[in-house]
Amino acid sequence: MNYTSALIRSFFILLIAGCDPLVTEFSNTENPKEYTAKTLAAPPNKDTLTVVTWNIRFGIGRANWFGDSCGDLVLFDDETIKNGLELLALQIAEMDADILLLQEVDVDSKRSAYIDQVQWLLDHTSMNYGVYASMWQVQFVPSDGLGRVNTGNAILSKWPLSEAERVQLSLRGDQDALTKAFYVRRNVLKAVVNYPGNPFWAVDIHASAFSNDDTKQKQFLEFKDVLDEINAKGELFVAGGDLNELPPGATKNNYCDEDRCPDELPESDEGCDFSNETTWISPLYNTYTPSVSLVDYLQNENMHFTHASTHNMNDERYGWNRKLDYLFTNTAWVIRSARTYQEAQLESDHVAVSAKWVLP
Numbered sequence: 001m002n003y004t005s006a007l008i009r010s011f012f013i014l015l016i017a018g019c020d021p022l023v024t025e026f027s028n029t030e031n032p033k034e035y036t037a038k039t040l041a042a043p044p045n046k047d048t049l050t051v052v053t054w055n056i057r058f059g060i061g062r063a064n065w066f067g068d069s070c071g072d073l074v075l076f077d078d079e080t081i082k083n084g085l086e087l088l089a090l091q092i093a094e095m096d097a098d099i100l101l102l103q104e105v106d107v108d109s110k111r112s113a114y115i116d117q118v119q120w121l122l123d124h125t126s127m128n129y130g131v132y133a134s135m136w137q138v139q140f141v142p143s144d145g146l147g148r149v150n151t152g153n154a155i156l157s158k159w160p161l162s163e164a165e166r167v168q169l170s171l172r173g174d175q176d177a178l179t180k181a182f183y184v185r186r187n188v189l190k191a192v193v194n195y196p197g198n199p200f201w202a203v204d205i206h207a208s209a210f211s212n213d214d215t216k217q218k219q220f221l222e223f224k225d226v227l228d229e230i231n232a233k234g235e236l237f238v239a240g241g242d243l244n245e246l247p248p249g250a251t252k253n254n255y256c257d258e259d260r261c262p263d264e265l266p267e268s269d270e271g272c273d274f275s276n277e278t279t280w281i282s283p284l285y286n287t288y289t290p291s292v293s294l295v296d297y298l299q300n301e302n303m304h305f306t307h308a309s310t311h312n313m314n315d316e317r318y319g320w321n322r323k324l325d326y327l328f329t330n331t332a333w334v335i336r337s338a339r340t341y342q343e344a345q346l347e348s349d350h351v352a353v354s355a356k357w358v359l360p
Helices: 005-017 080-096 117-123 177-181 217-232 283-288 294-299
Strands: 033-036 046-056 099-106 129-141 147-157 159-166 187-193 200-206 239-244 324-327 353-358
Touching: 005 129, 033 117, 046 080, 046 200, 046 239, 046 283, 046 324, 080 117, 099 117, 099 200, 099 239, 099 294, 117 147, 129 159, 129 187, 147 159, 147 187, 187 217, 200 217, 217 239, 217 283
Parallel strands: 046 099, 200 239
Antiparallel strands: 033 129, 046 353, 099 147, 129 147, 159 187, 187 200, 239 324
């Protein structure tokens, strides 16, 4: 199950709910929301930085949410969300993260007790500055009592951020016009990290999860266009996120049996068969430097898996079963510095991926 079924049941109610815009559609490029921690911590004096990407599943950890894990839970109270955020904050401290590229961060959603998770994480970690770009901003979704939703990507940094921009990605092409109008709007979020004397870009993406057409391929090329523009100017970047895509050469390409809910039929499968997508992120690998090379990945795929089907996590046949999360740069990572935090079992249905990056 995914967002689609909840949205479809809501459309006709939404259409008659009033004249105010219920869904924010976004322009091709927009300025994101900027954040500062309540108390600033002195940034470290070092030139080897730890860069992390993590889909944090809006702070609900492994809970069986109705939208993505065959569950029946819809809304979570303040205590549950804060407990989830505390787990995330502890892991961020353990990783000693300097730059965080986050996905599925809620800032004003009923499902997560209206907690602004960007501000909370800034105030409870050593990160100082943040920017946020929404991918789904809906004033009211009546289906299952979901209510208001505002979720998206965030970049957190120990150093000031500037020139932040939200870049709209292609919408799904396999949906009817009405569904598309109310559906998730993926984006690339970028910002300059003002490291003293040597600024660089941080770029964050969360690509489509459920499309059955070539939407993701378009989004990967649009992501690469953003990186190419930075690179053409001779500027540096660290980039990454949840690409919802397998590495080229992955041994297994179909996860529909694992992802399908017990009461779902195969015709309802979305985004679980990657068989026709085996080269879609090759342009990123061919042009920029991944934190985990394809050679290293193919030598031991299991140790680099970053995602699991949430409803199967208690089944020993499943667990972490595919790599969807990546880091890239136009310079180089410290050799063999990449880590995939599979030991973090409770924080999300994705694990954090980190790598050390030396400022040239």
